[in-house]
Amino acid sequence: MxxxxxxQLALLARDAKVLCPELRRNQFLDDATLAQLRNERFVKMVHHAYANVAMYRRKYDGAGVDINAIRSIDDAKHLPIIEKxxxxDNYPHDAIAKxxxxxxxxxxxxxxxxxSTVTVAYSERTMRERVLTAYRIYDMMMDGYRPEHVQTYVYTGKYPLSGLTKTDYRLEHIWTLDPLDKAVATLRQSKPHMLTLYPSRLEDIRRHLTPGDVxxxxxxxxxxxxKSEMSTQDQRDEWSDFFGVPVLDEYGSEELAGTVAAQCRHGGYxxxxDIQLxxxxxxxxxxxxDGEEGDLVATCYYNWAMPIIRYRQNDIASLKPASEKCACDRNLRMLATFSGRQNSSFVLPSGRFLSSGYLxxxxxTRLMDYRTAISGWALILETPTKAIFECIPGRDMNEEVRAKIASQIGEFLFGELEVEVRLVDELPTTNRGKRNQIINRTN
Incomplete structure (x- = not known):
């Protein structure tokens, strides 16, 4: 980016004065006021897309949608779902608004x-709103994000700014692919109040820290x-115990211009x-x-340049009932479960589905049980009948341990797959530095 x-920085400072109080207020609106806000924003975006984006006009006309009958979120079900x-196929000319x-x-x-890859475009205004909605997440996670706070983030590229102003809300960057020695040294030097990174990179760094570093x-x-990779609550709890601070998950999407959901300090997801359906x-x-797992479909209310409406993320999740509230008093619905990417799940020969969270x-748990024998891992469904557990061996890896791991994983996979434990020097990563720990090569 x-x-x-x-x-842009001057406009960001200007917008912050208005938008930050509004974003803070929206978390605690009563049911009726929040519903009215959501309905207005959804309907406005749908009508904008129909009038100005060729892809949506073609989709909606083809599905026989009466655009004037779309008057609230309840009518969303009448609109076709947009796929990756x-x-x-439509980018750029038929996906960008007039x-x-x-x-x-x-x-x-x-x-x-x-x-294939998906390209998404944002206006300058959307980018400013994206930054300020991110700051709202930091404020929630930190129970107050103040100008003197420093955030260190480990990411593929730098954020498009180094702080909200020249001196406040300082951001320090570590490249995802930096050697661990260098990453730890930068982390110590930056002295962050908030650390943001991929779960797999947090585990890498954690295993490289000395007691003095901690x-x-x-x-x-x-x-x-x-963020940006799957982690389970058990993993986050383990990291929280190690570092002595809450470890909270953020679920976002480039297609949806930022964050869709995030955990507060009470664990509510x-x-x-106010910005996403x-x-x-x-x-x-x-x-x-509510409570039933399925495909997560979302609508962004503030990307006017390239509207994203009822977009299938290919993630599996479920919702808590609207009546279930969090101890933090935010009047926002919560995810009940988030099981991750469909392409990071396995289907066994019997038809049994295993979510990425389970995998x-x-x-x-193999990493925790064999701390000195494994220093990194990936679980791969190689064929419909064979799984491979790739791992970087530690000092105590031997054939006996290797056989035990294969046997244990076989039991977790209900005896339906042949399991091979394969020792490797490094694990696969994407060109963005993410580590895909669950890989389904049969898709």
């Missing part, structure tokens, strides 16, 4: 189907924010309902009842 120039391939020039937009690239970090560290649907698009627990 392009950096914010002086003009729709964005790939009145926007591609050369003036910021673009981001994310993974698509069959190895003690130094604990002097100022308030919270750790993990809040959906940002989240629905859970069956494979054929039927909206599912992550298999690998992570």
């Amino acid at each position: 392009r950096d914010f120039d002086k003009k 391939q729709d964005l790939i 009145g926007y020039e591609l050369s003036e937009l910021t673009t981001a690239v994310t993974g698509g189907s069959s190895g 003690e130094a970090l604990r002097e100022r560290l308030i919270v750790i924010n993990v 809040h959906i940002w309902e 989240v629905e859970i649907v069956s494979p054929n698009g039927e909206v599912l009842p 992550l627990d298999i690998g992570y």
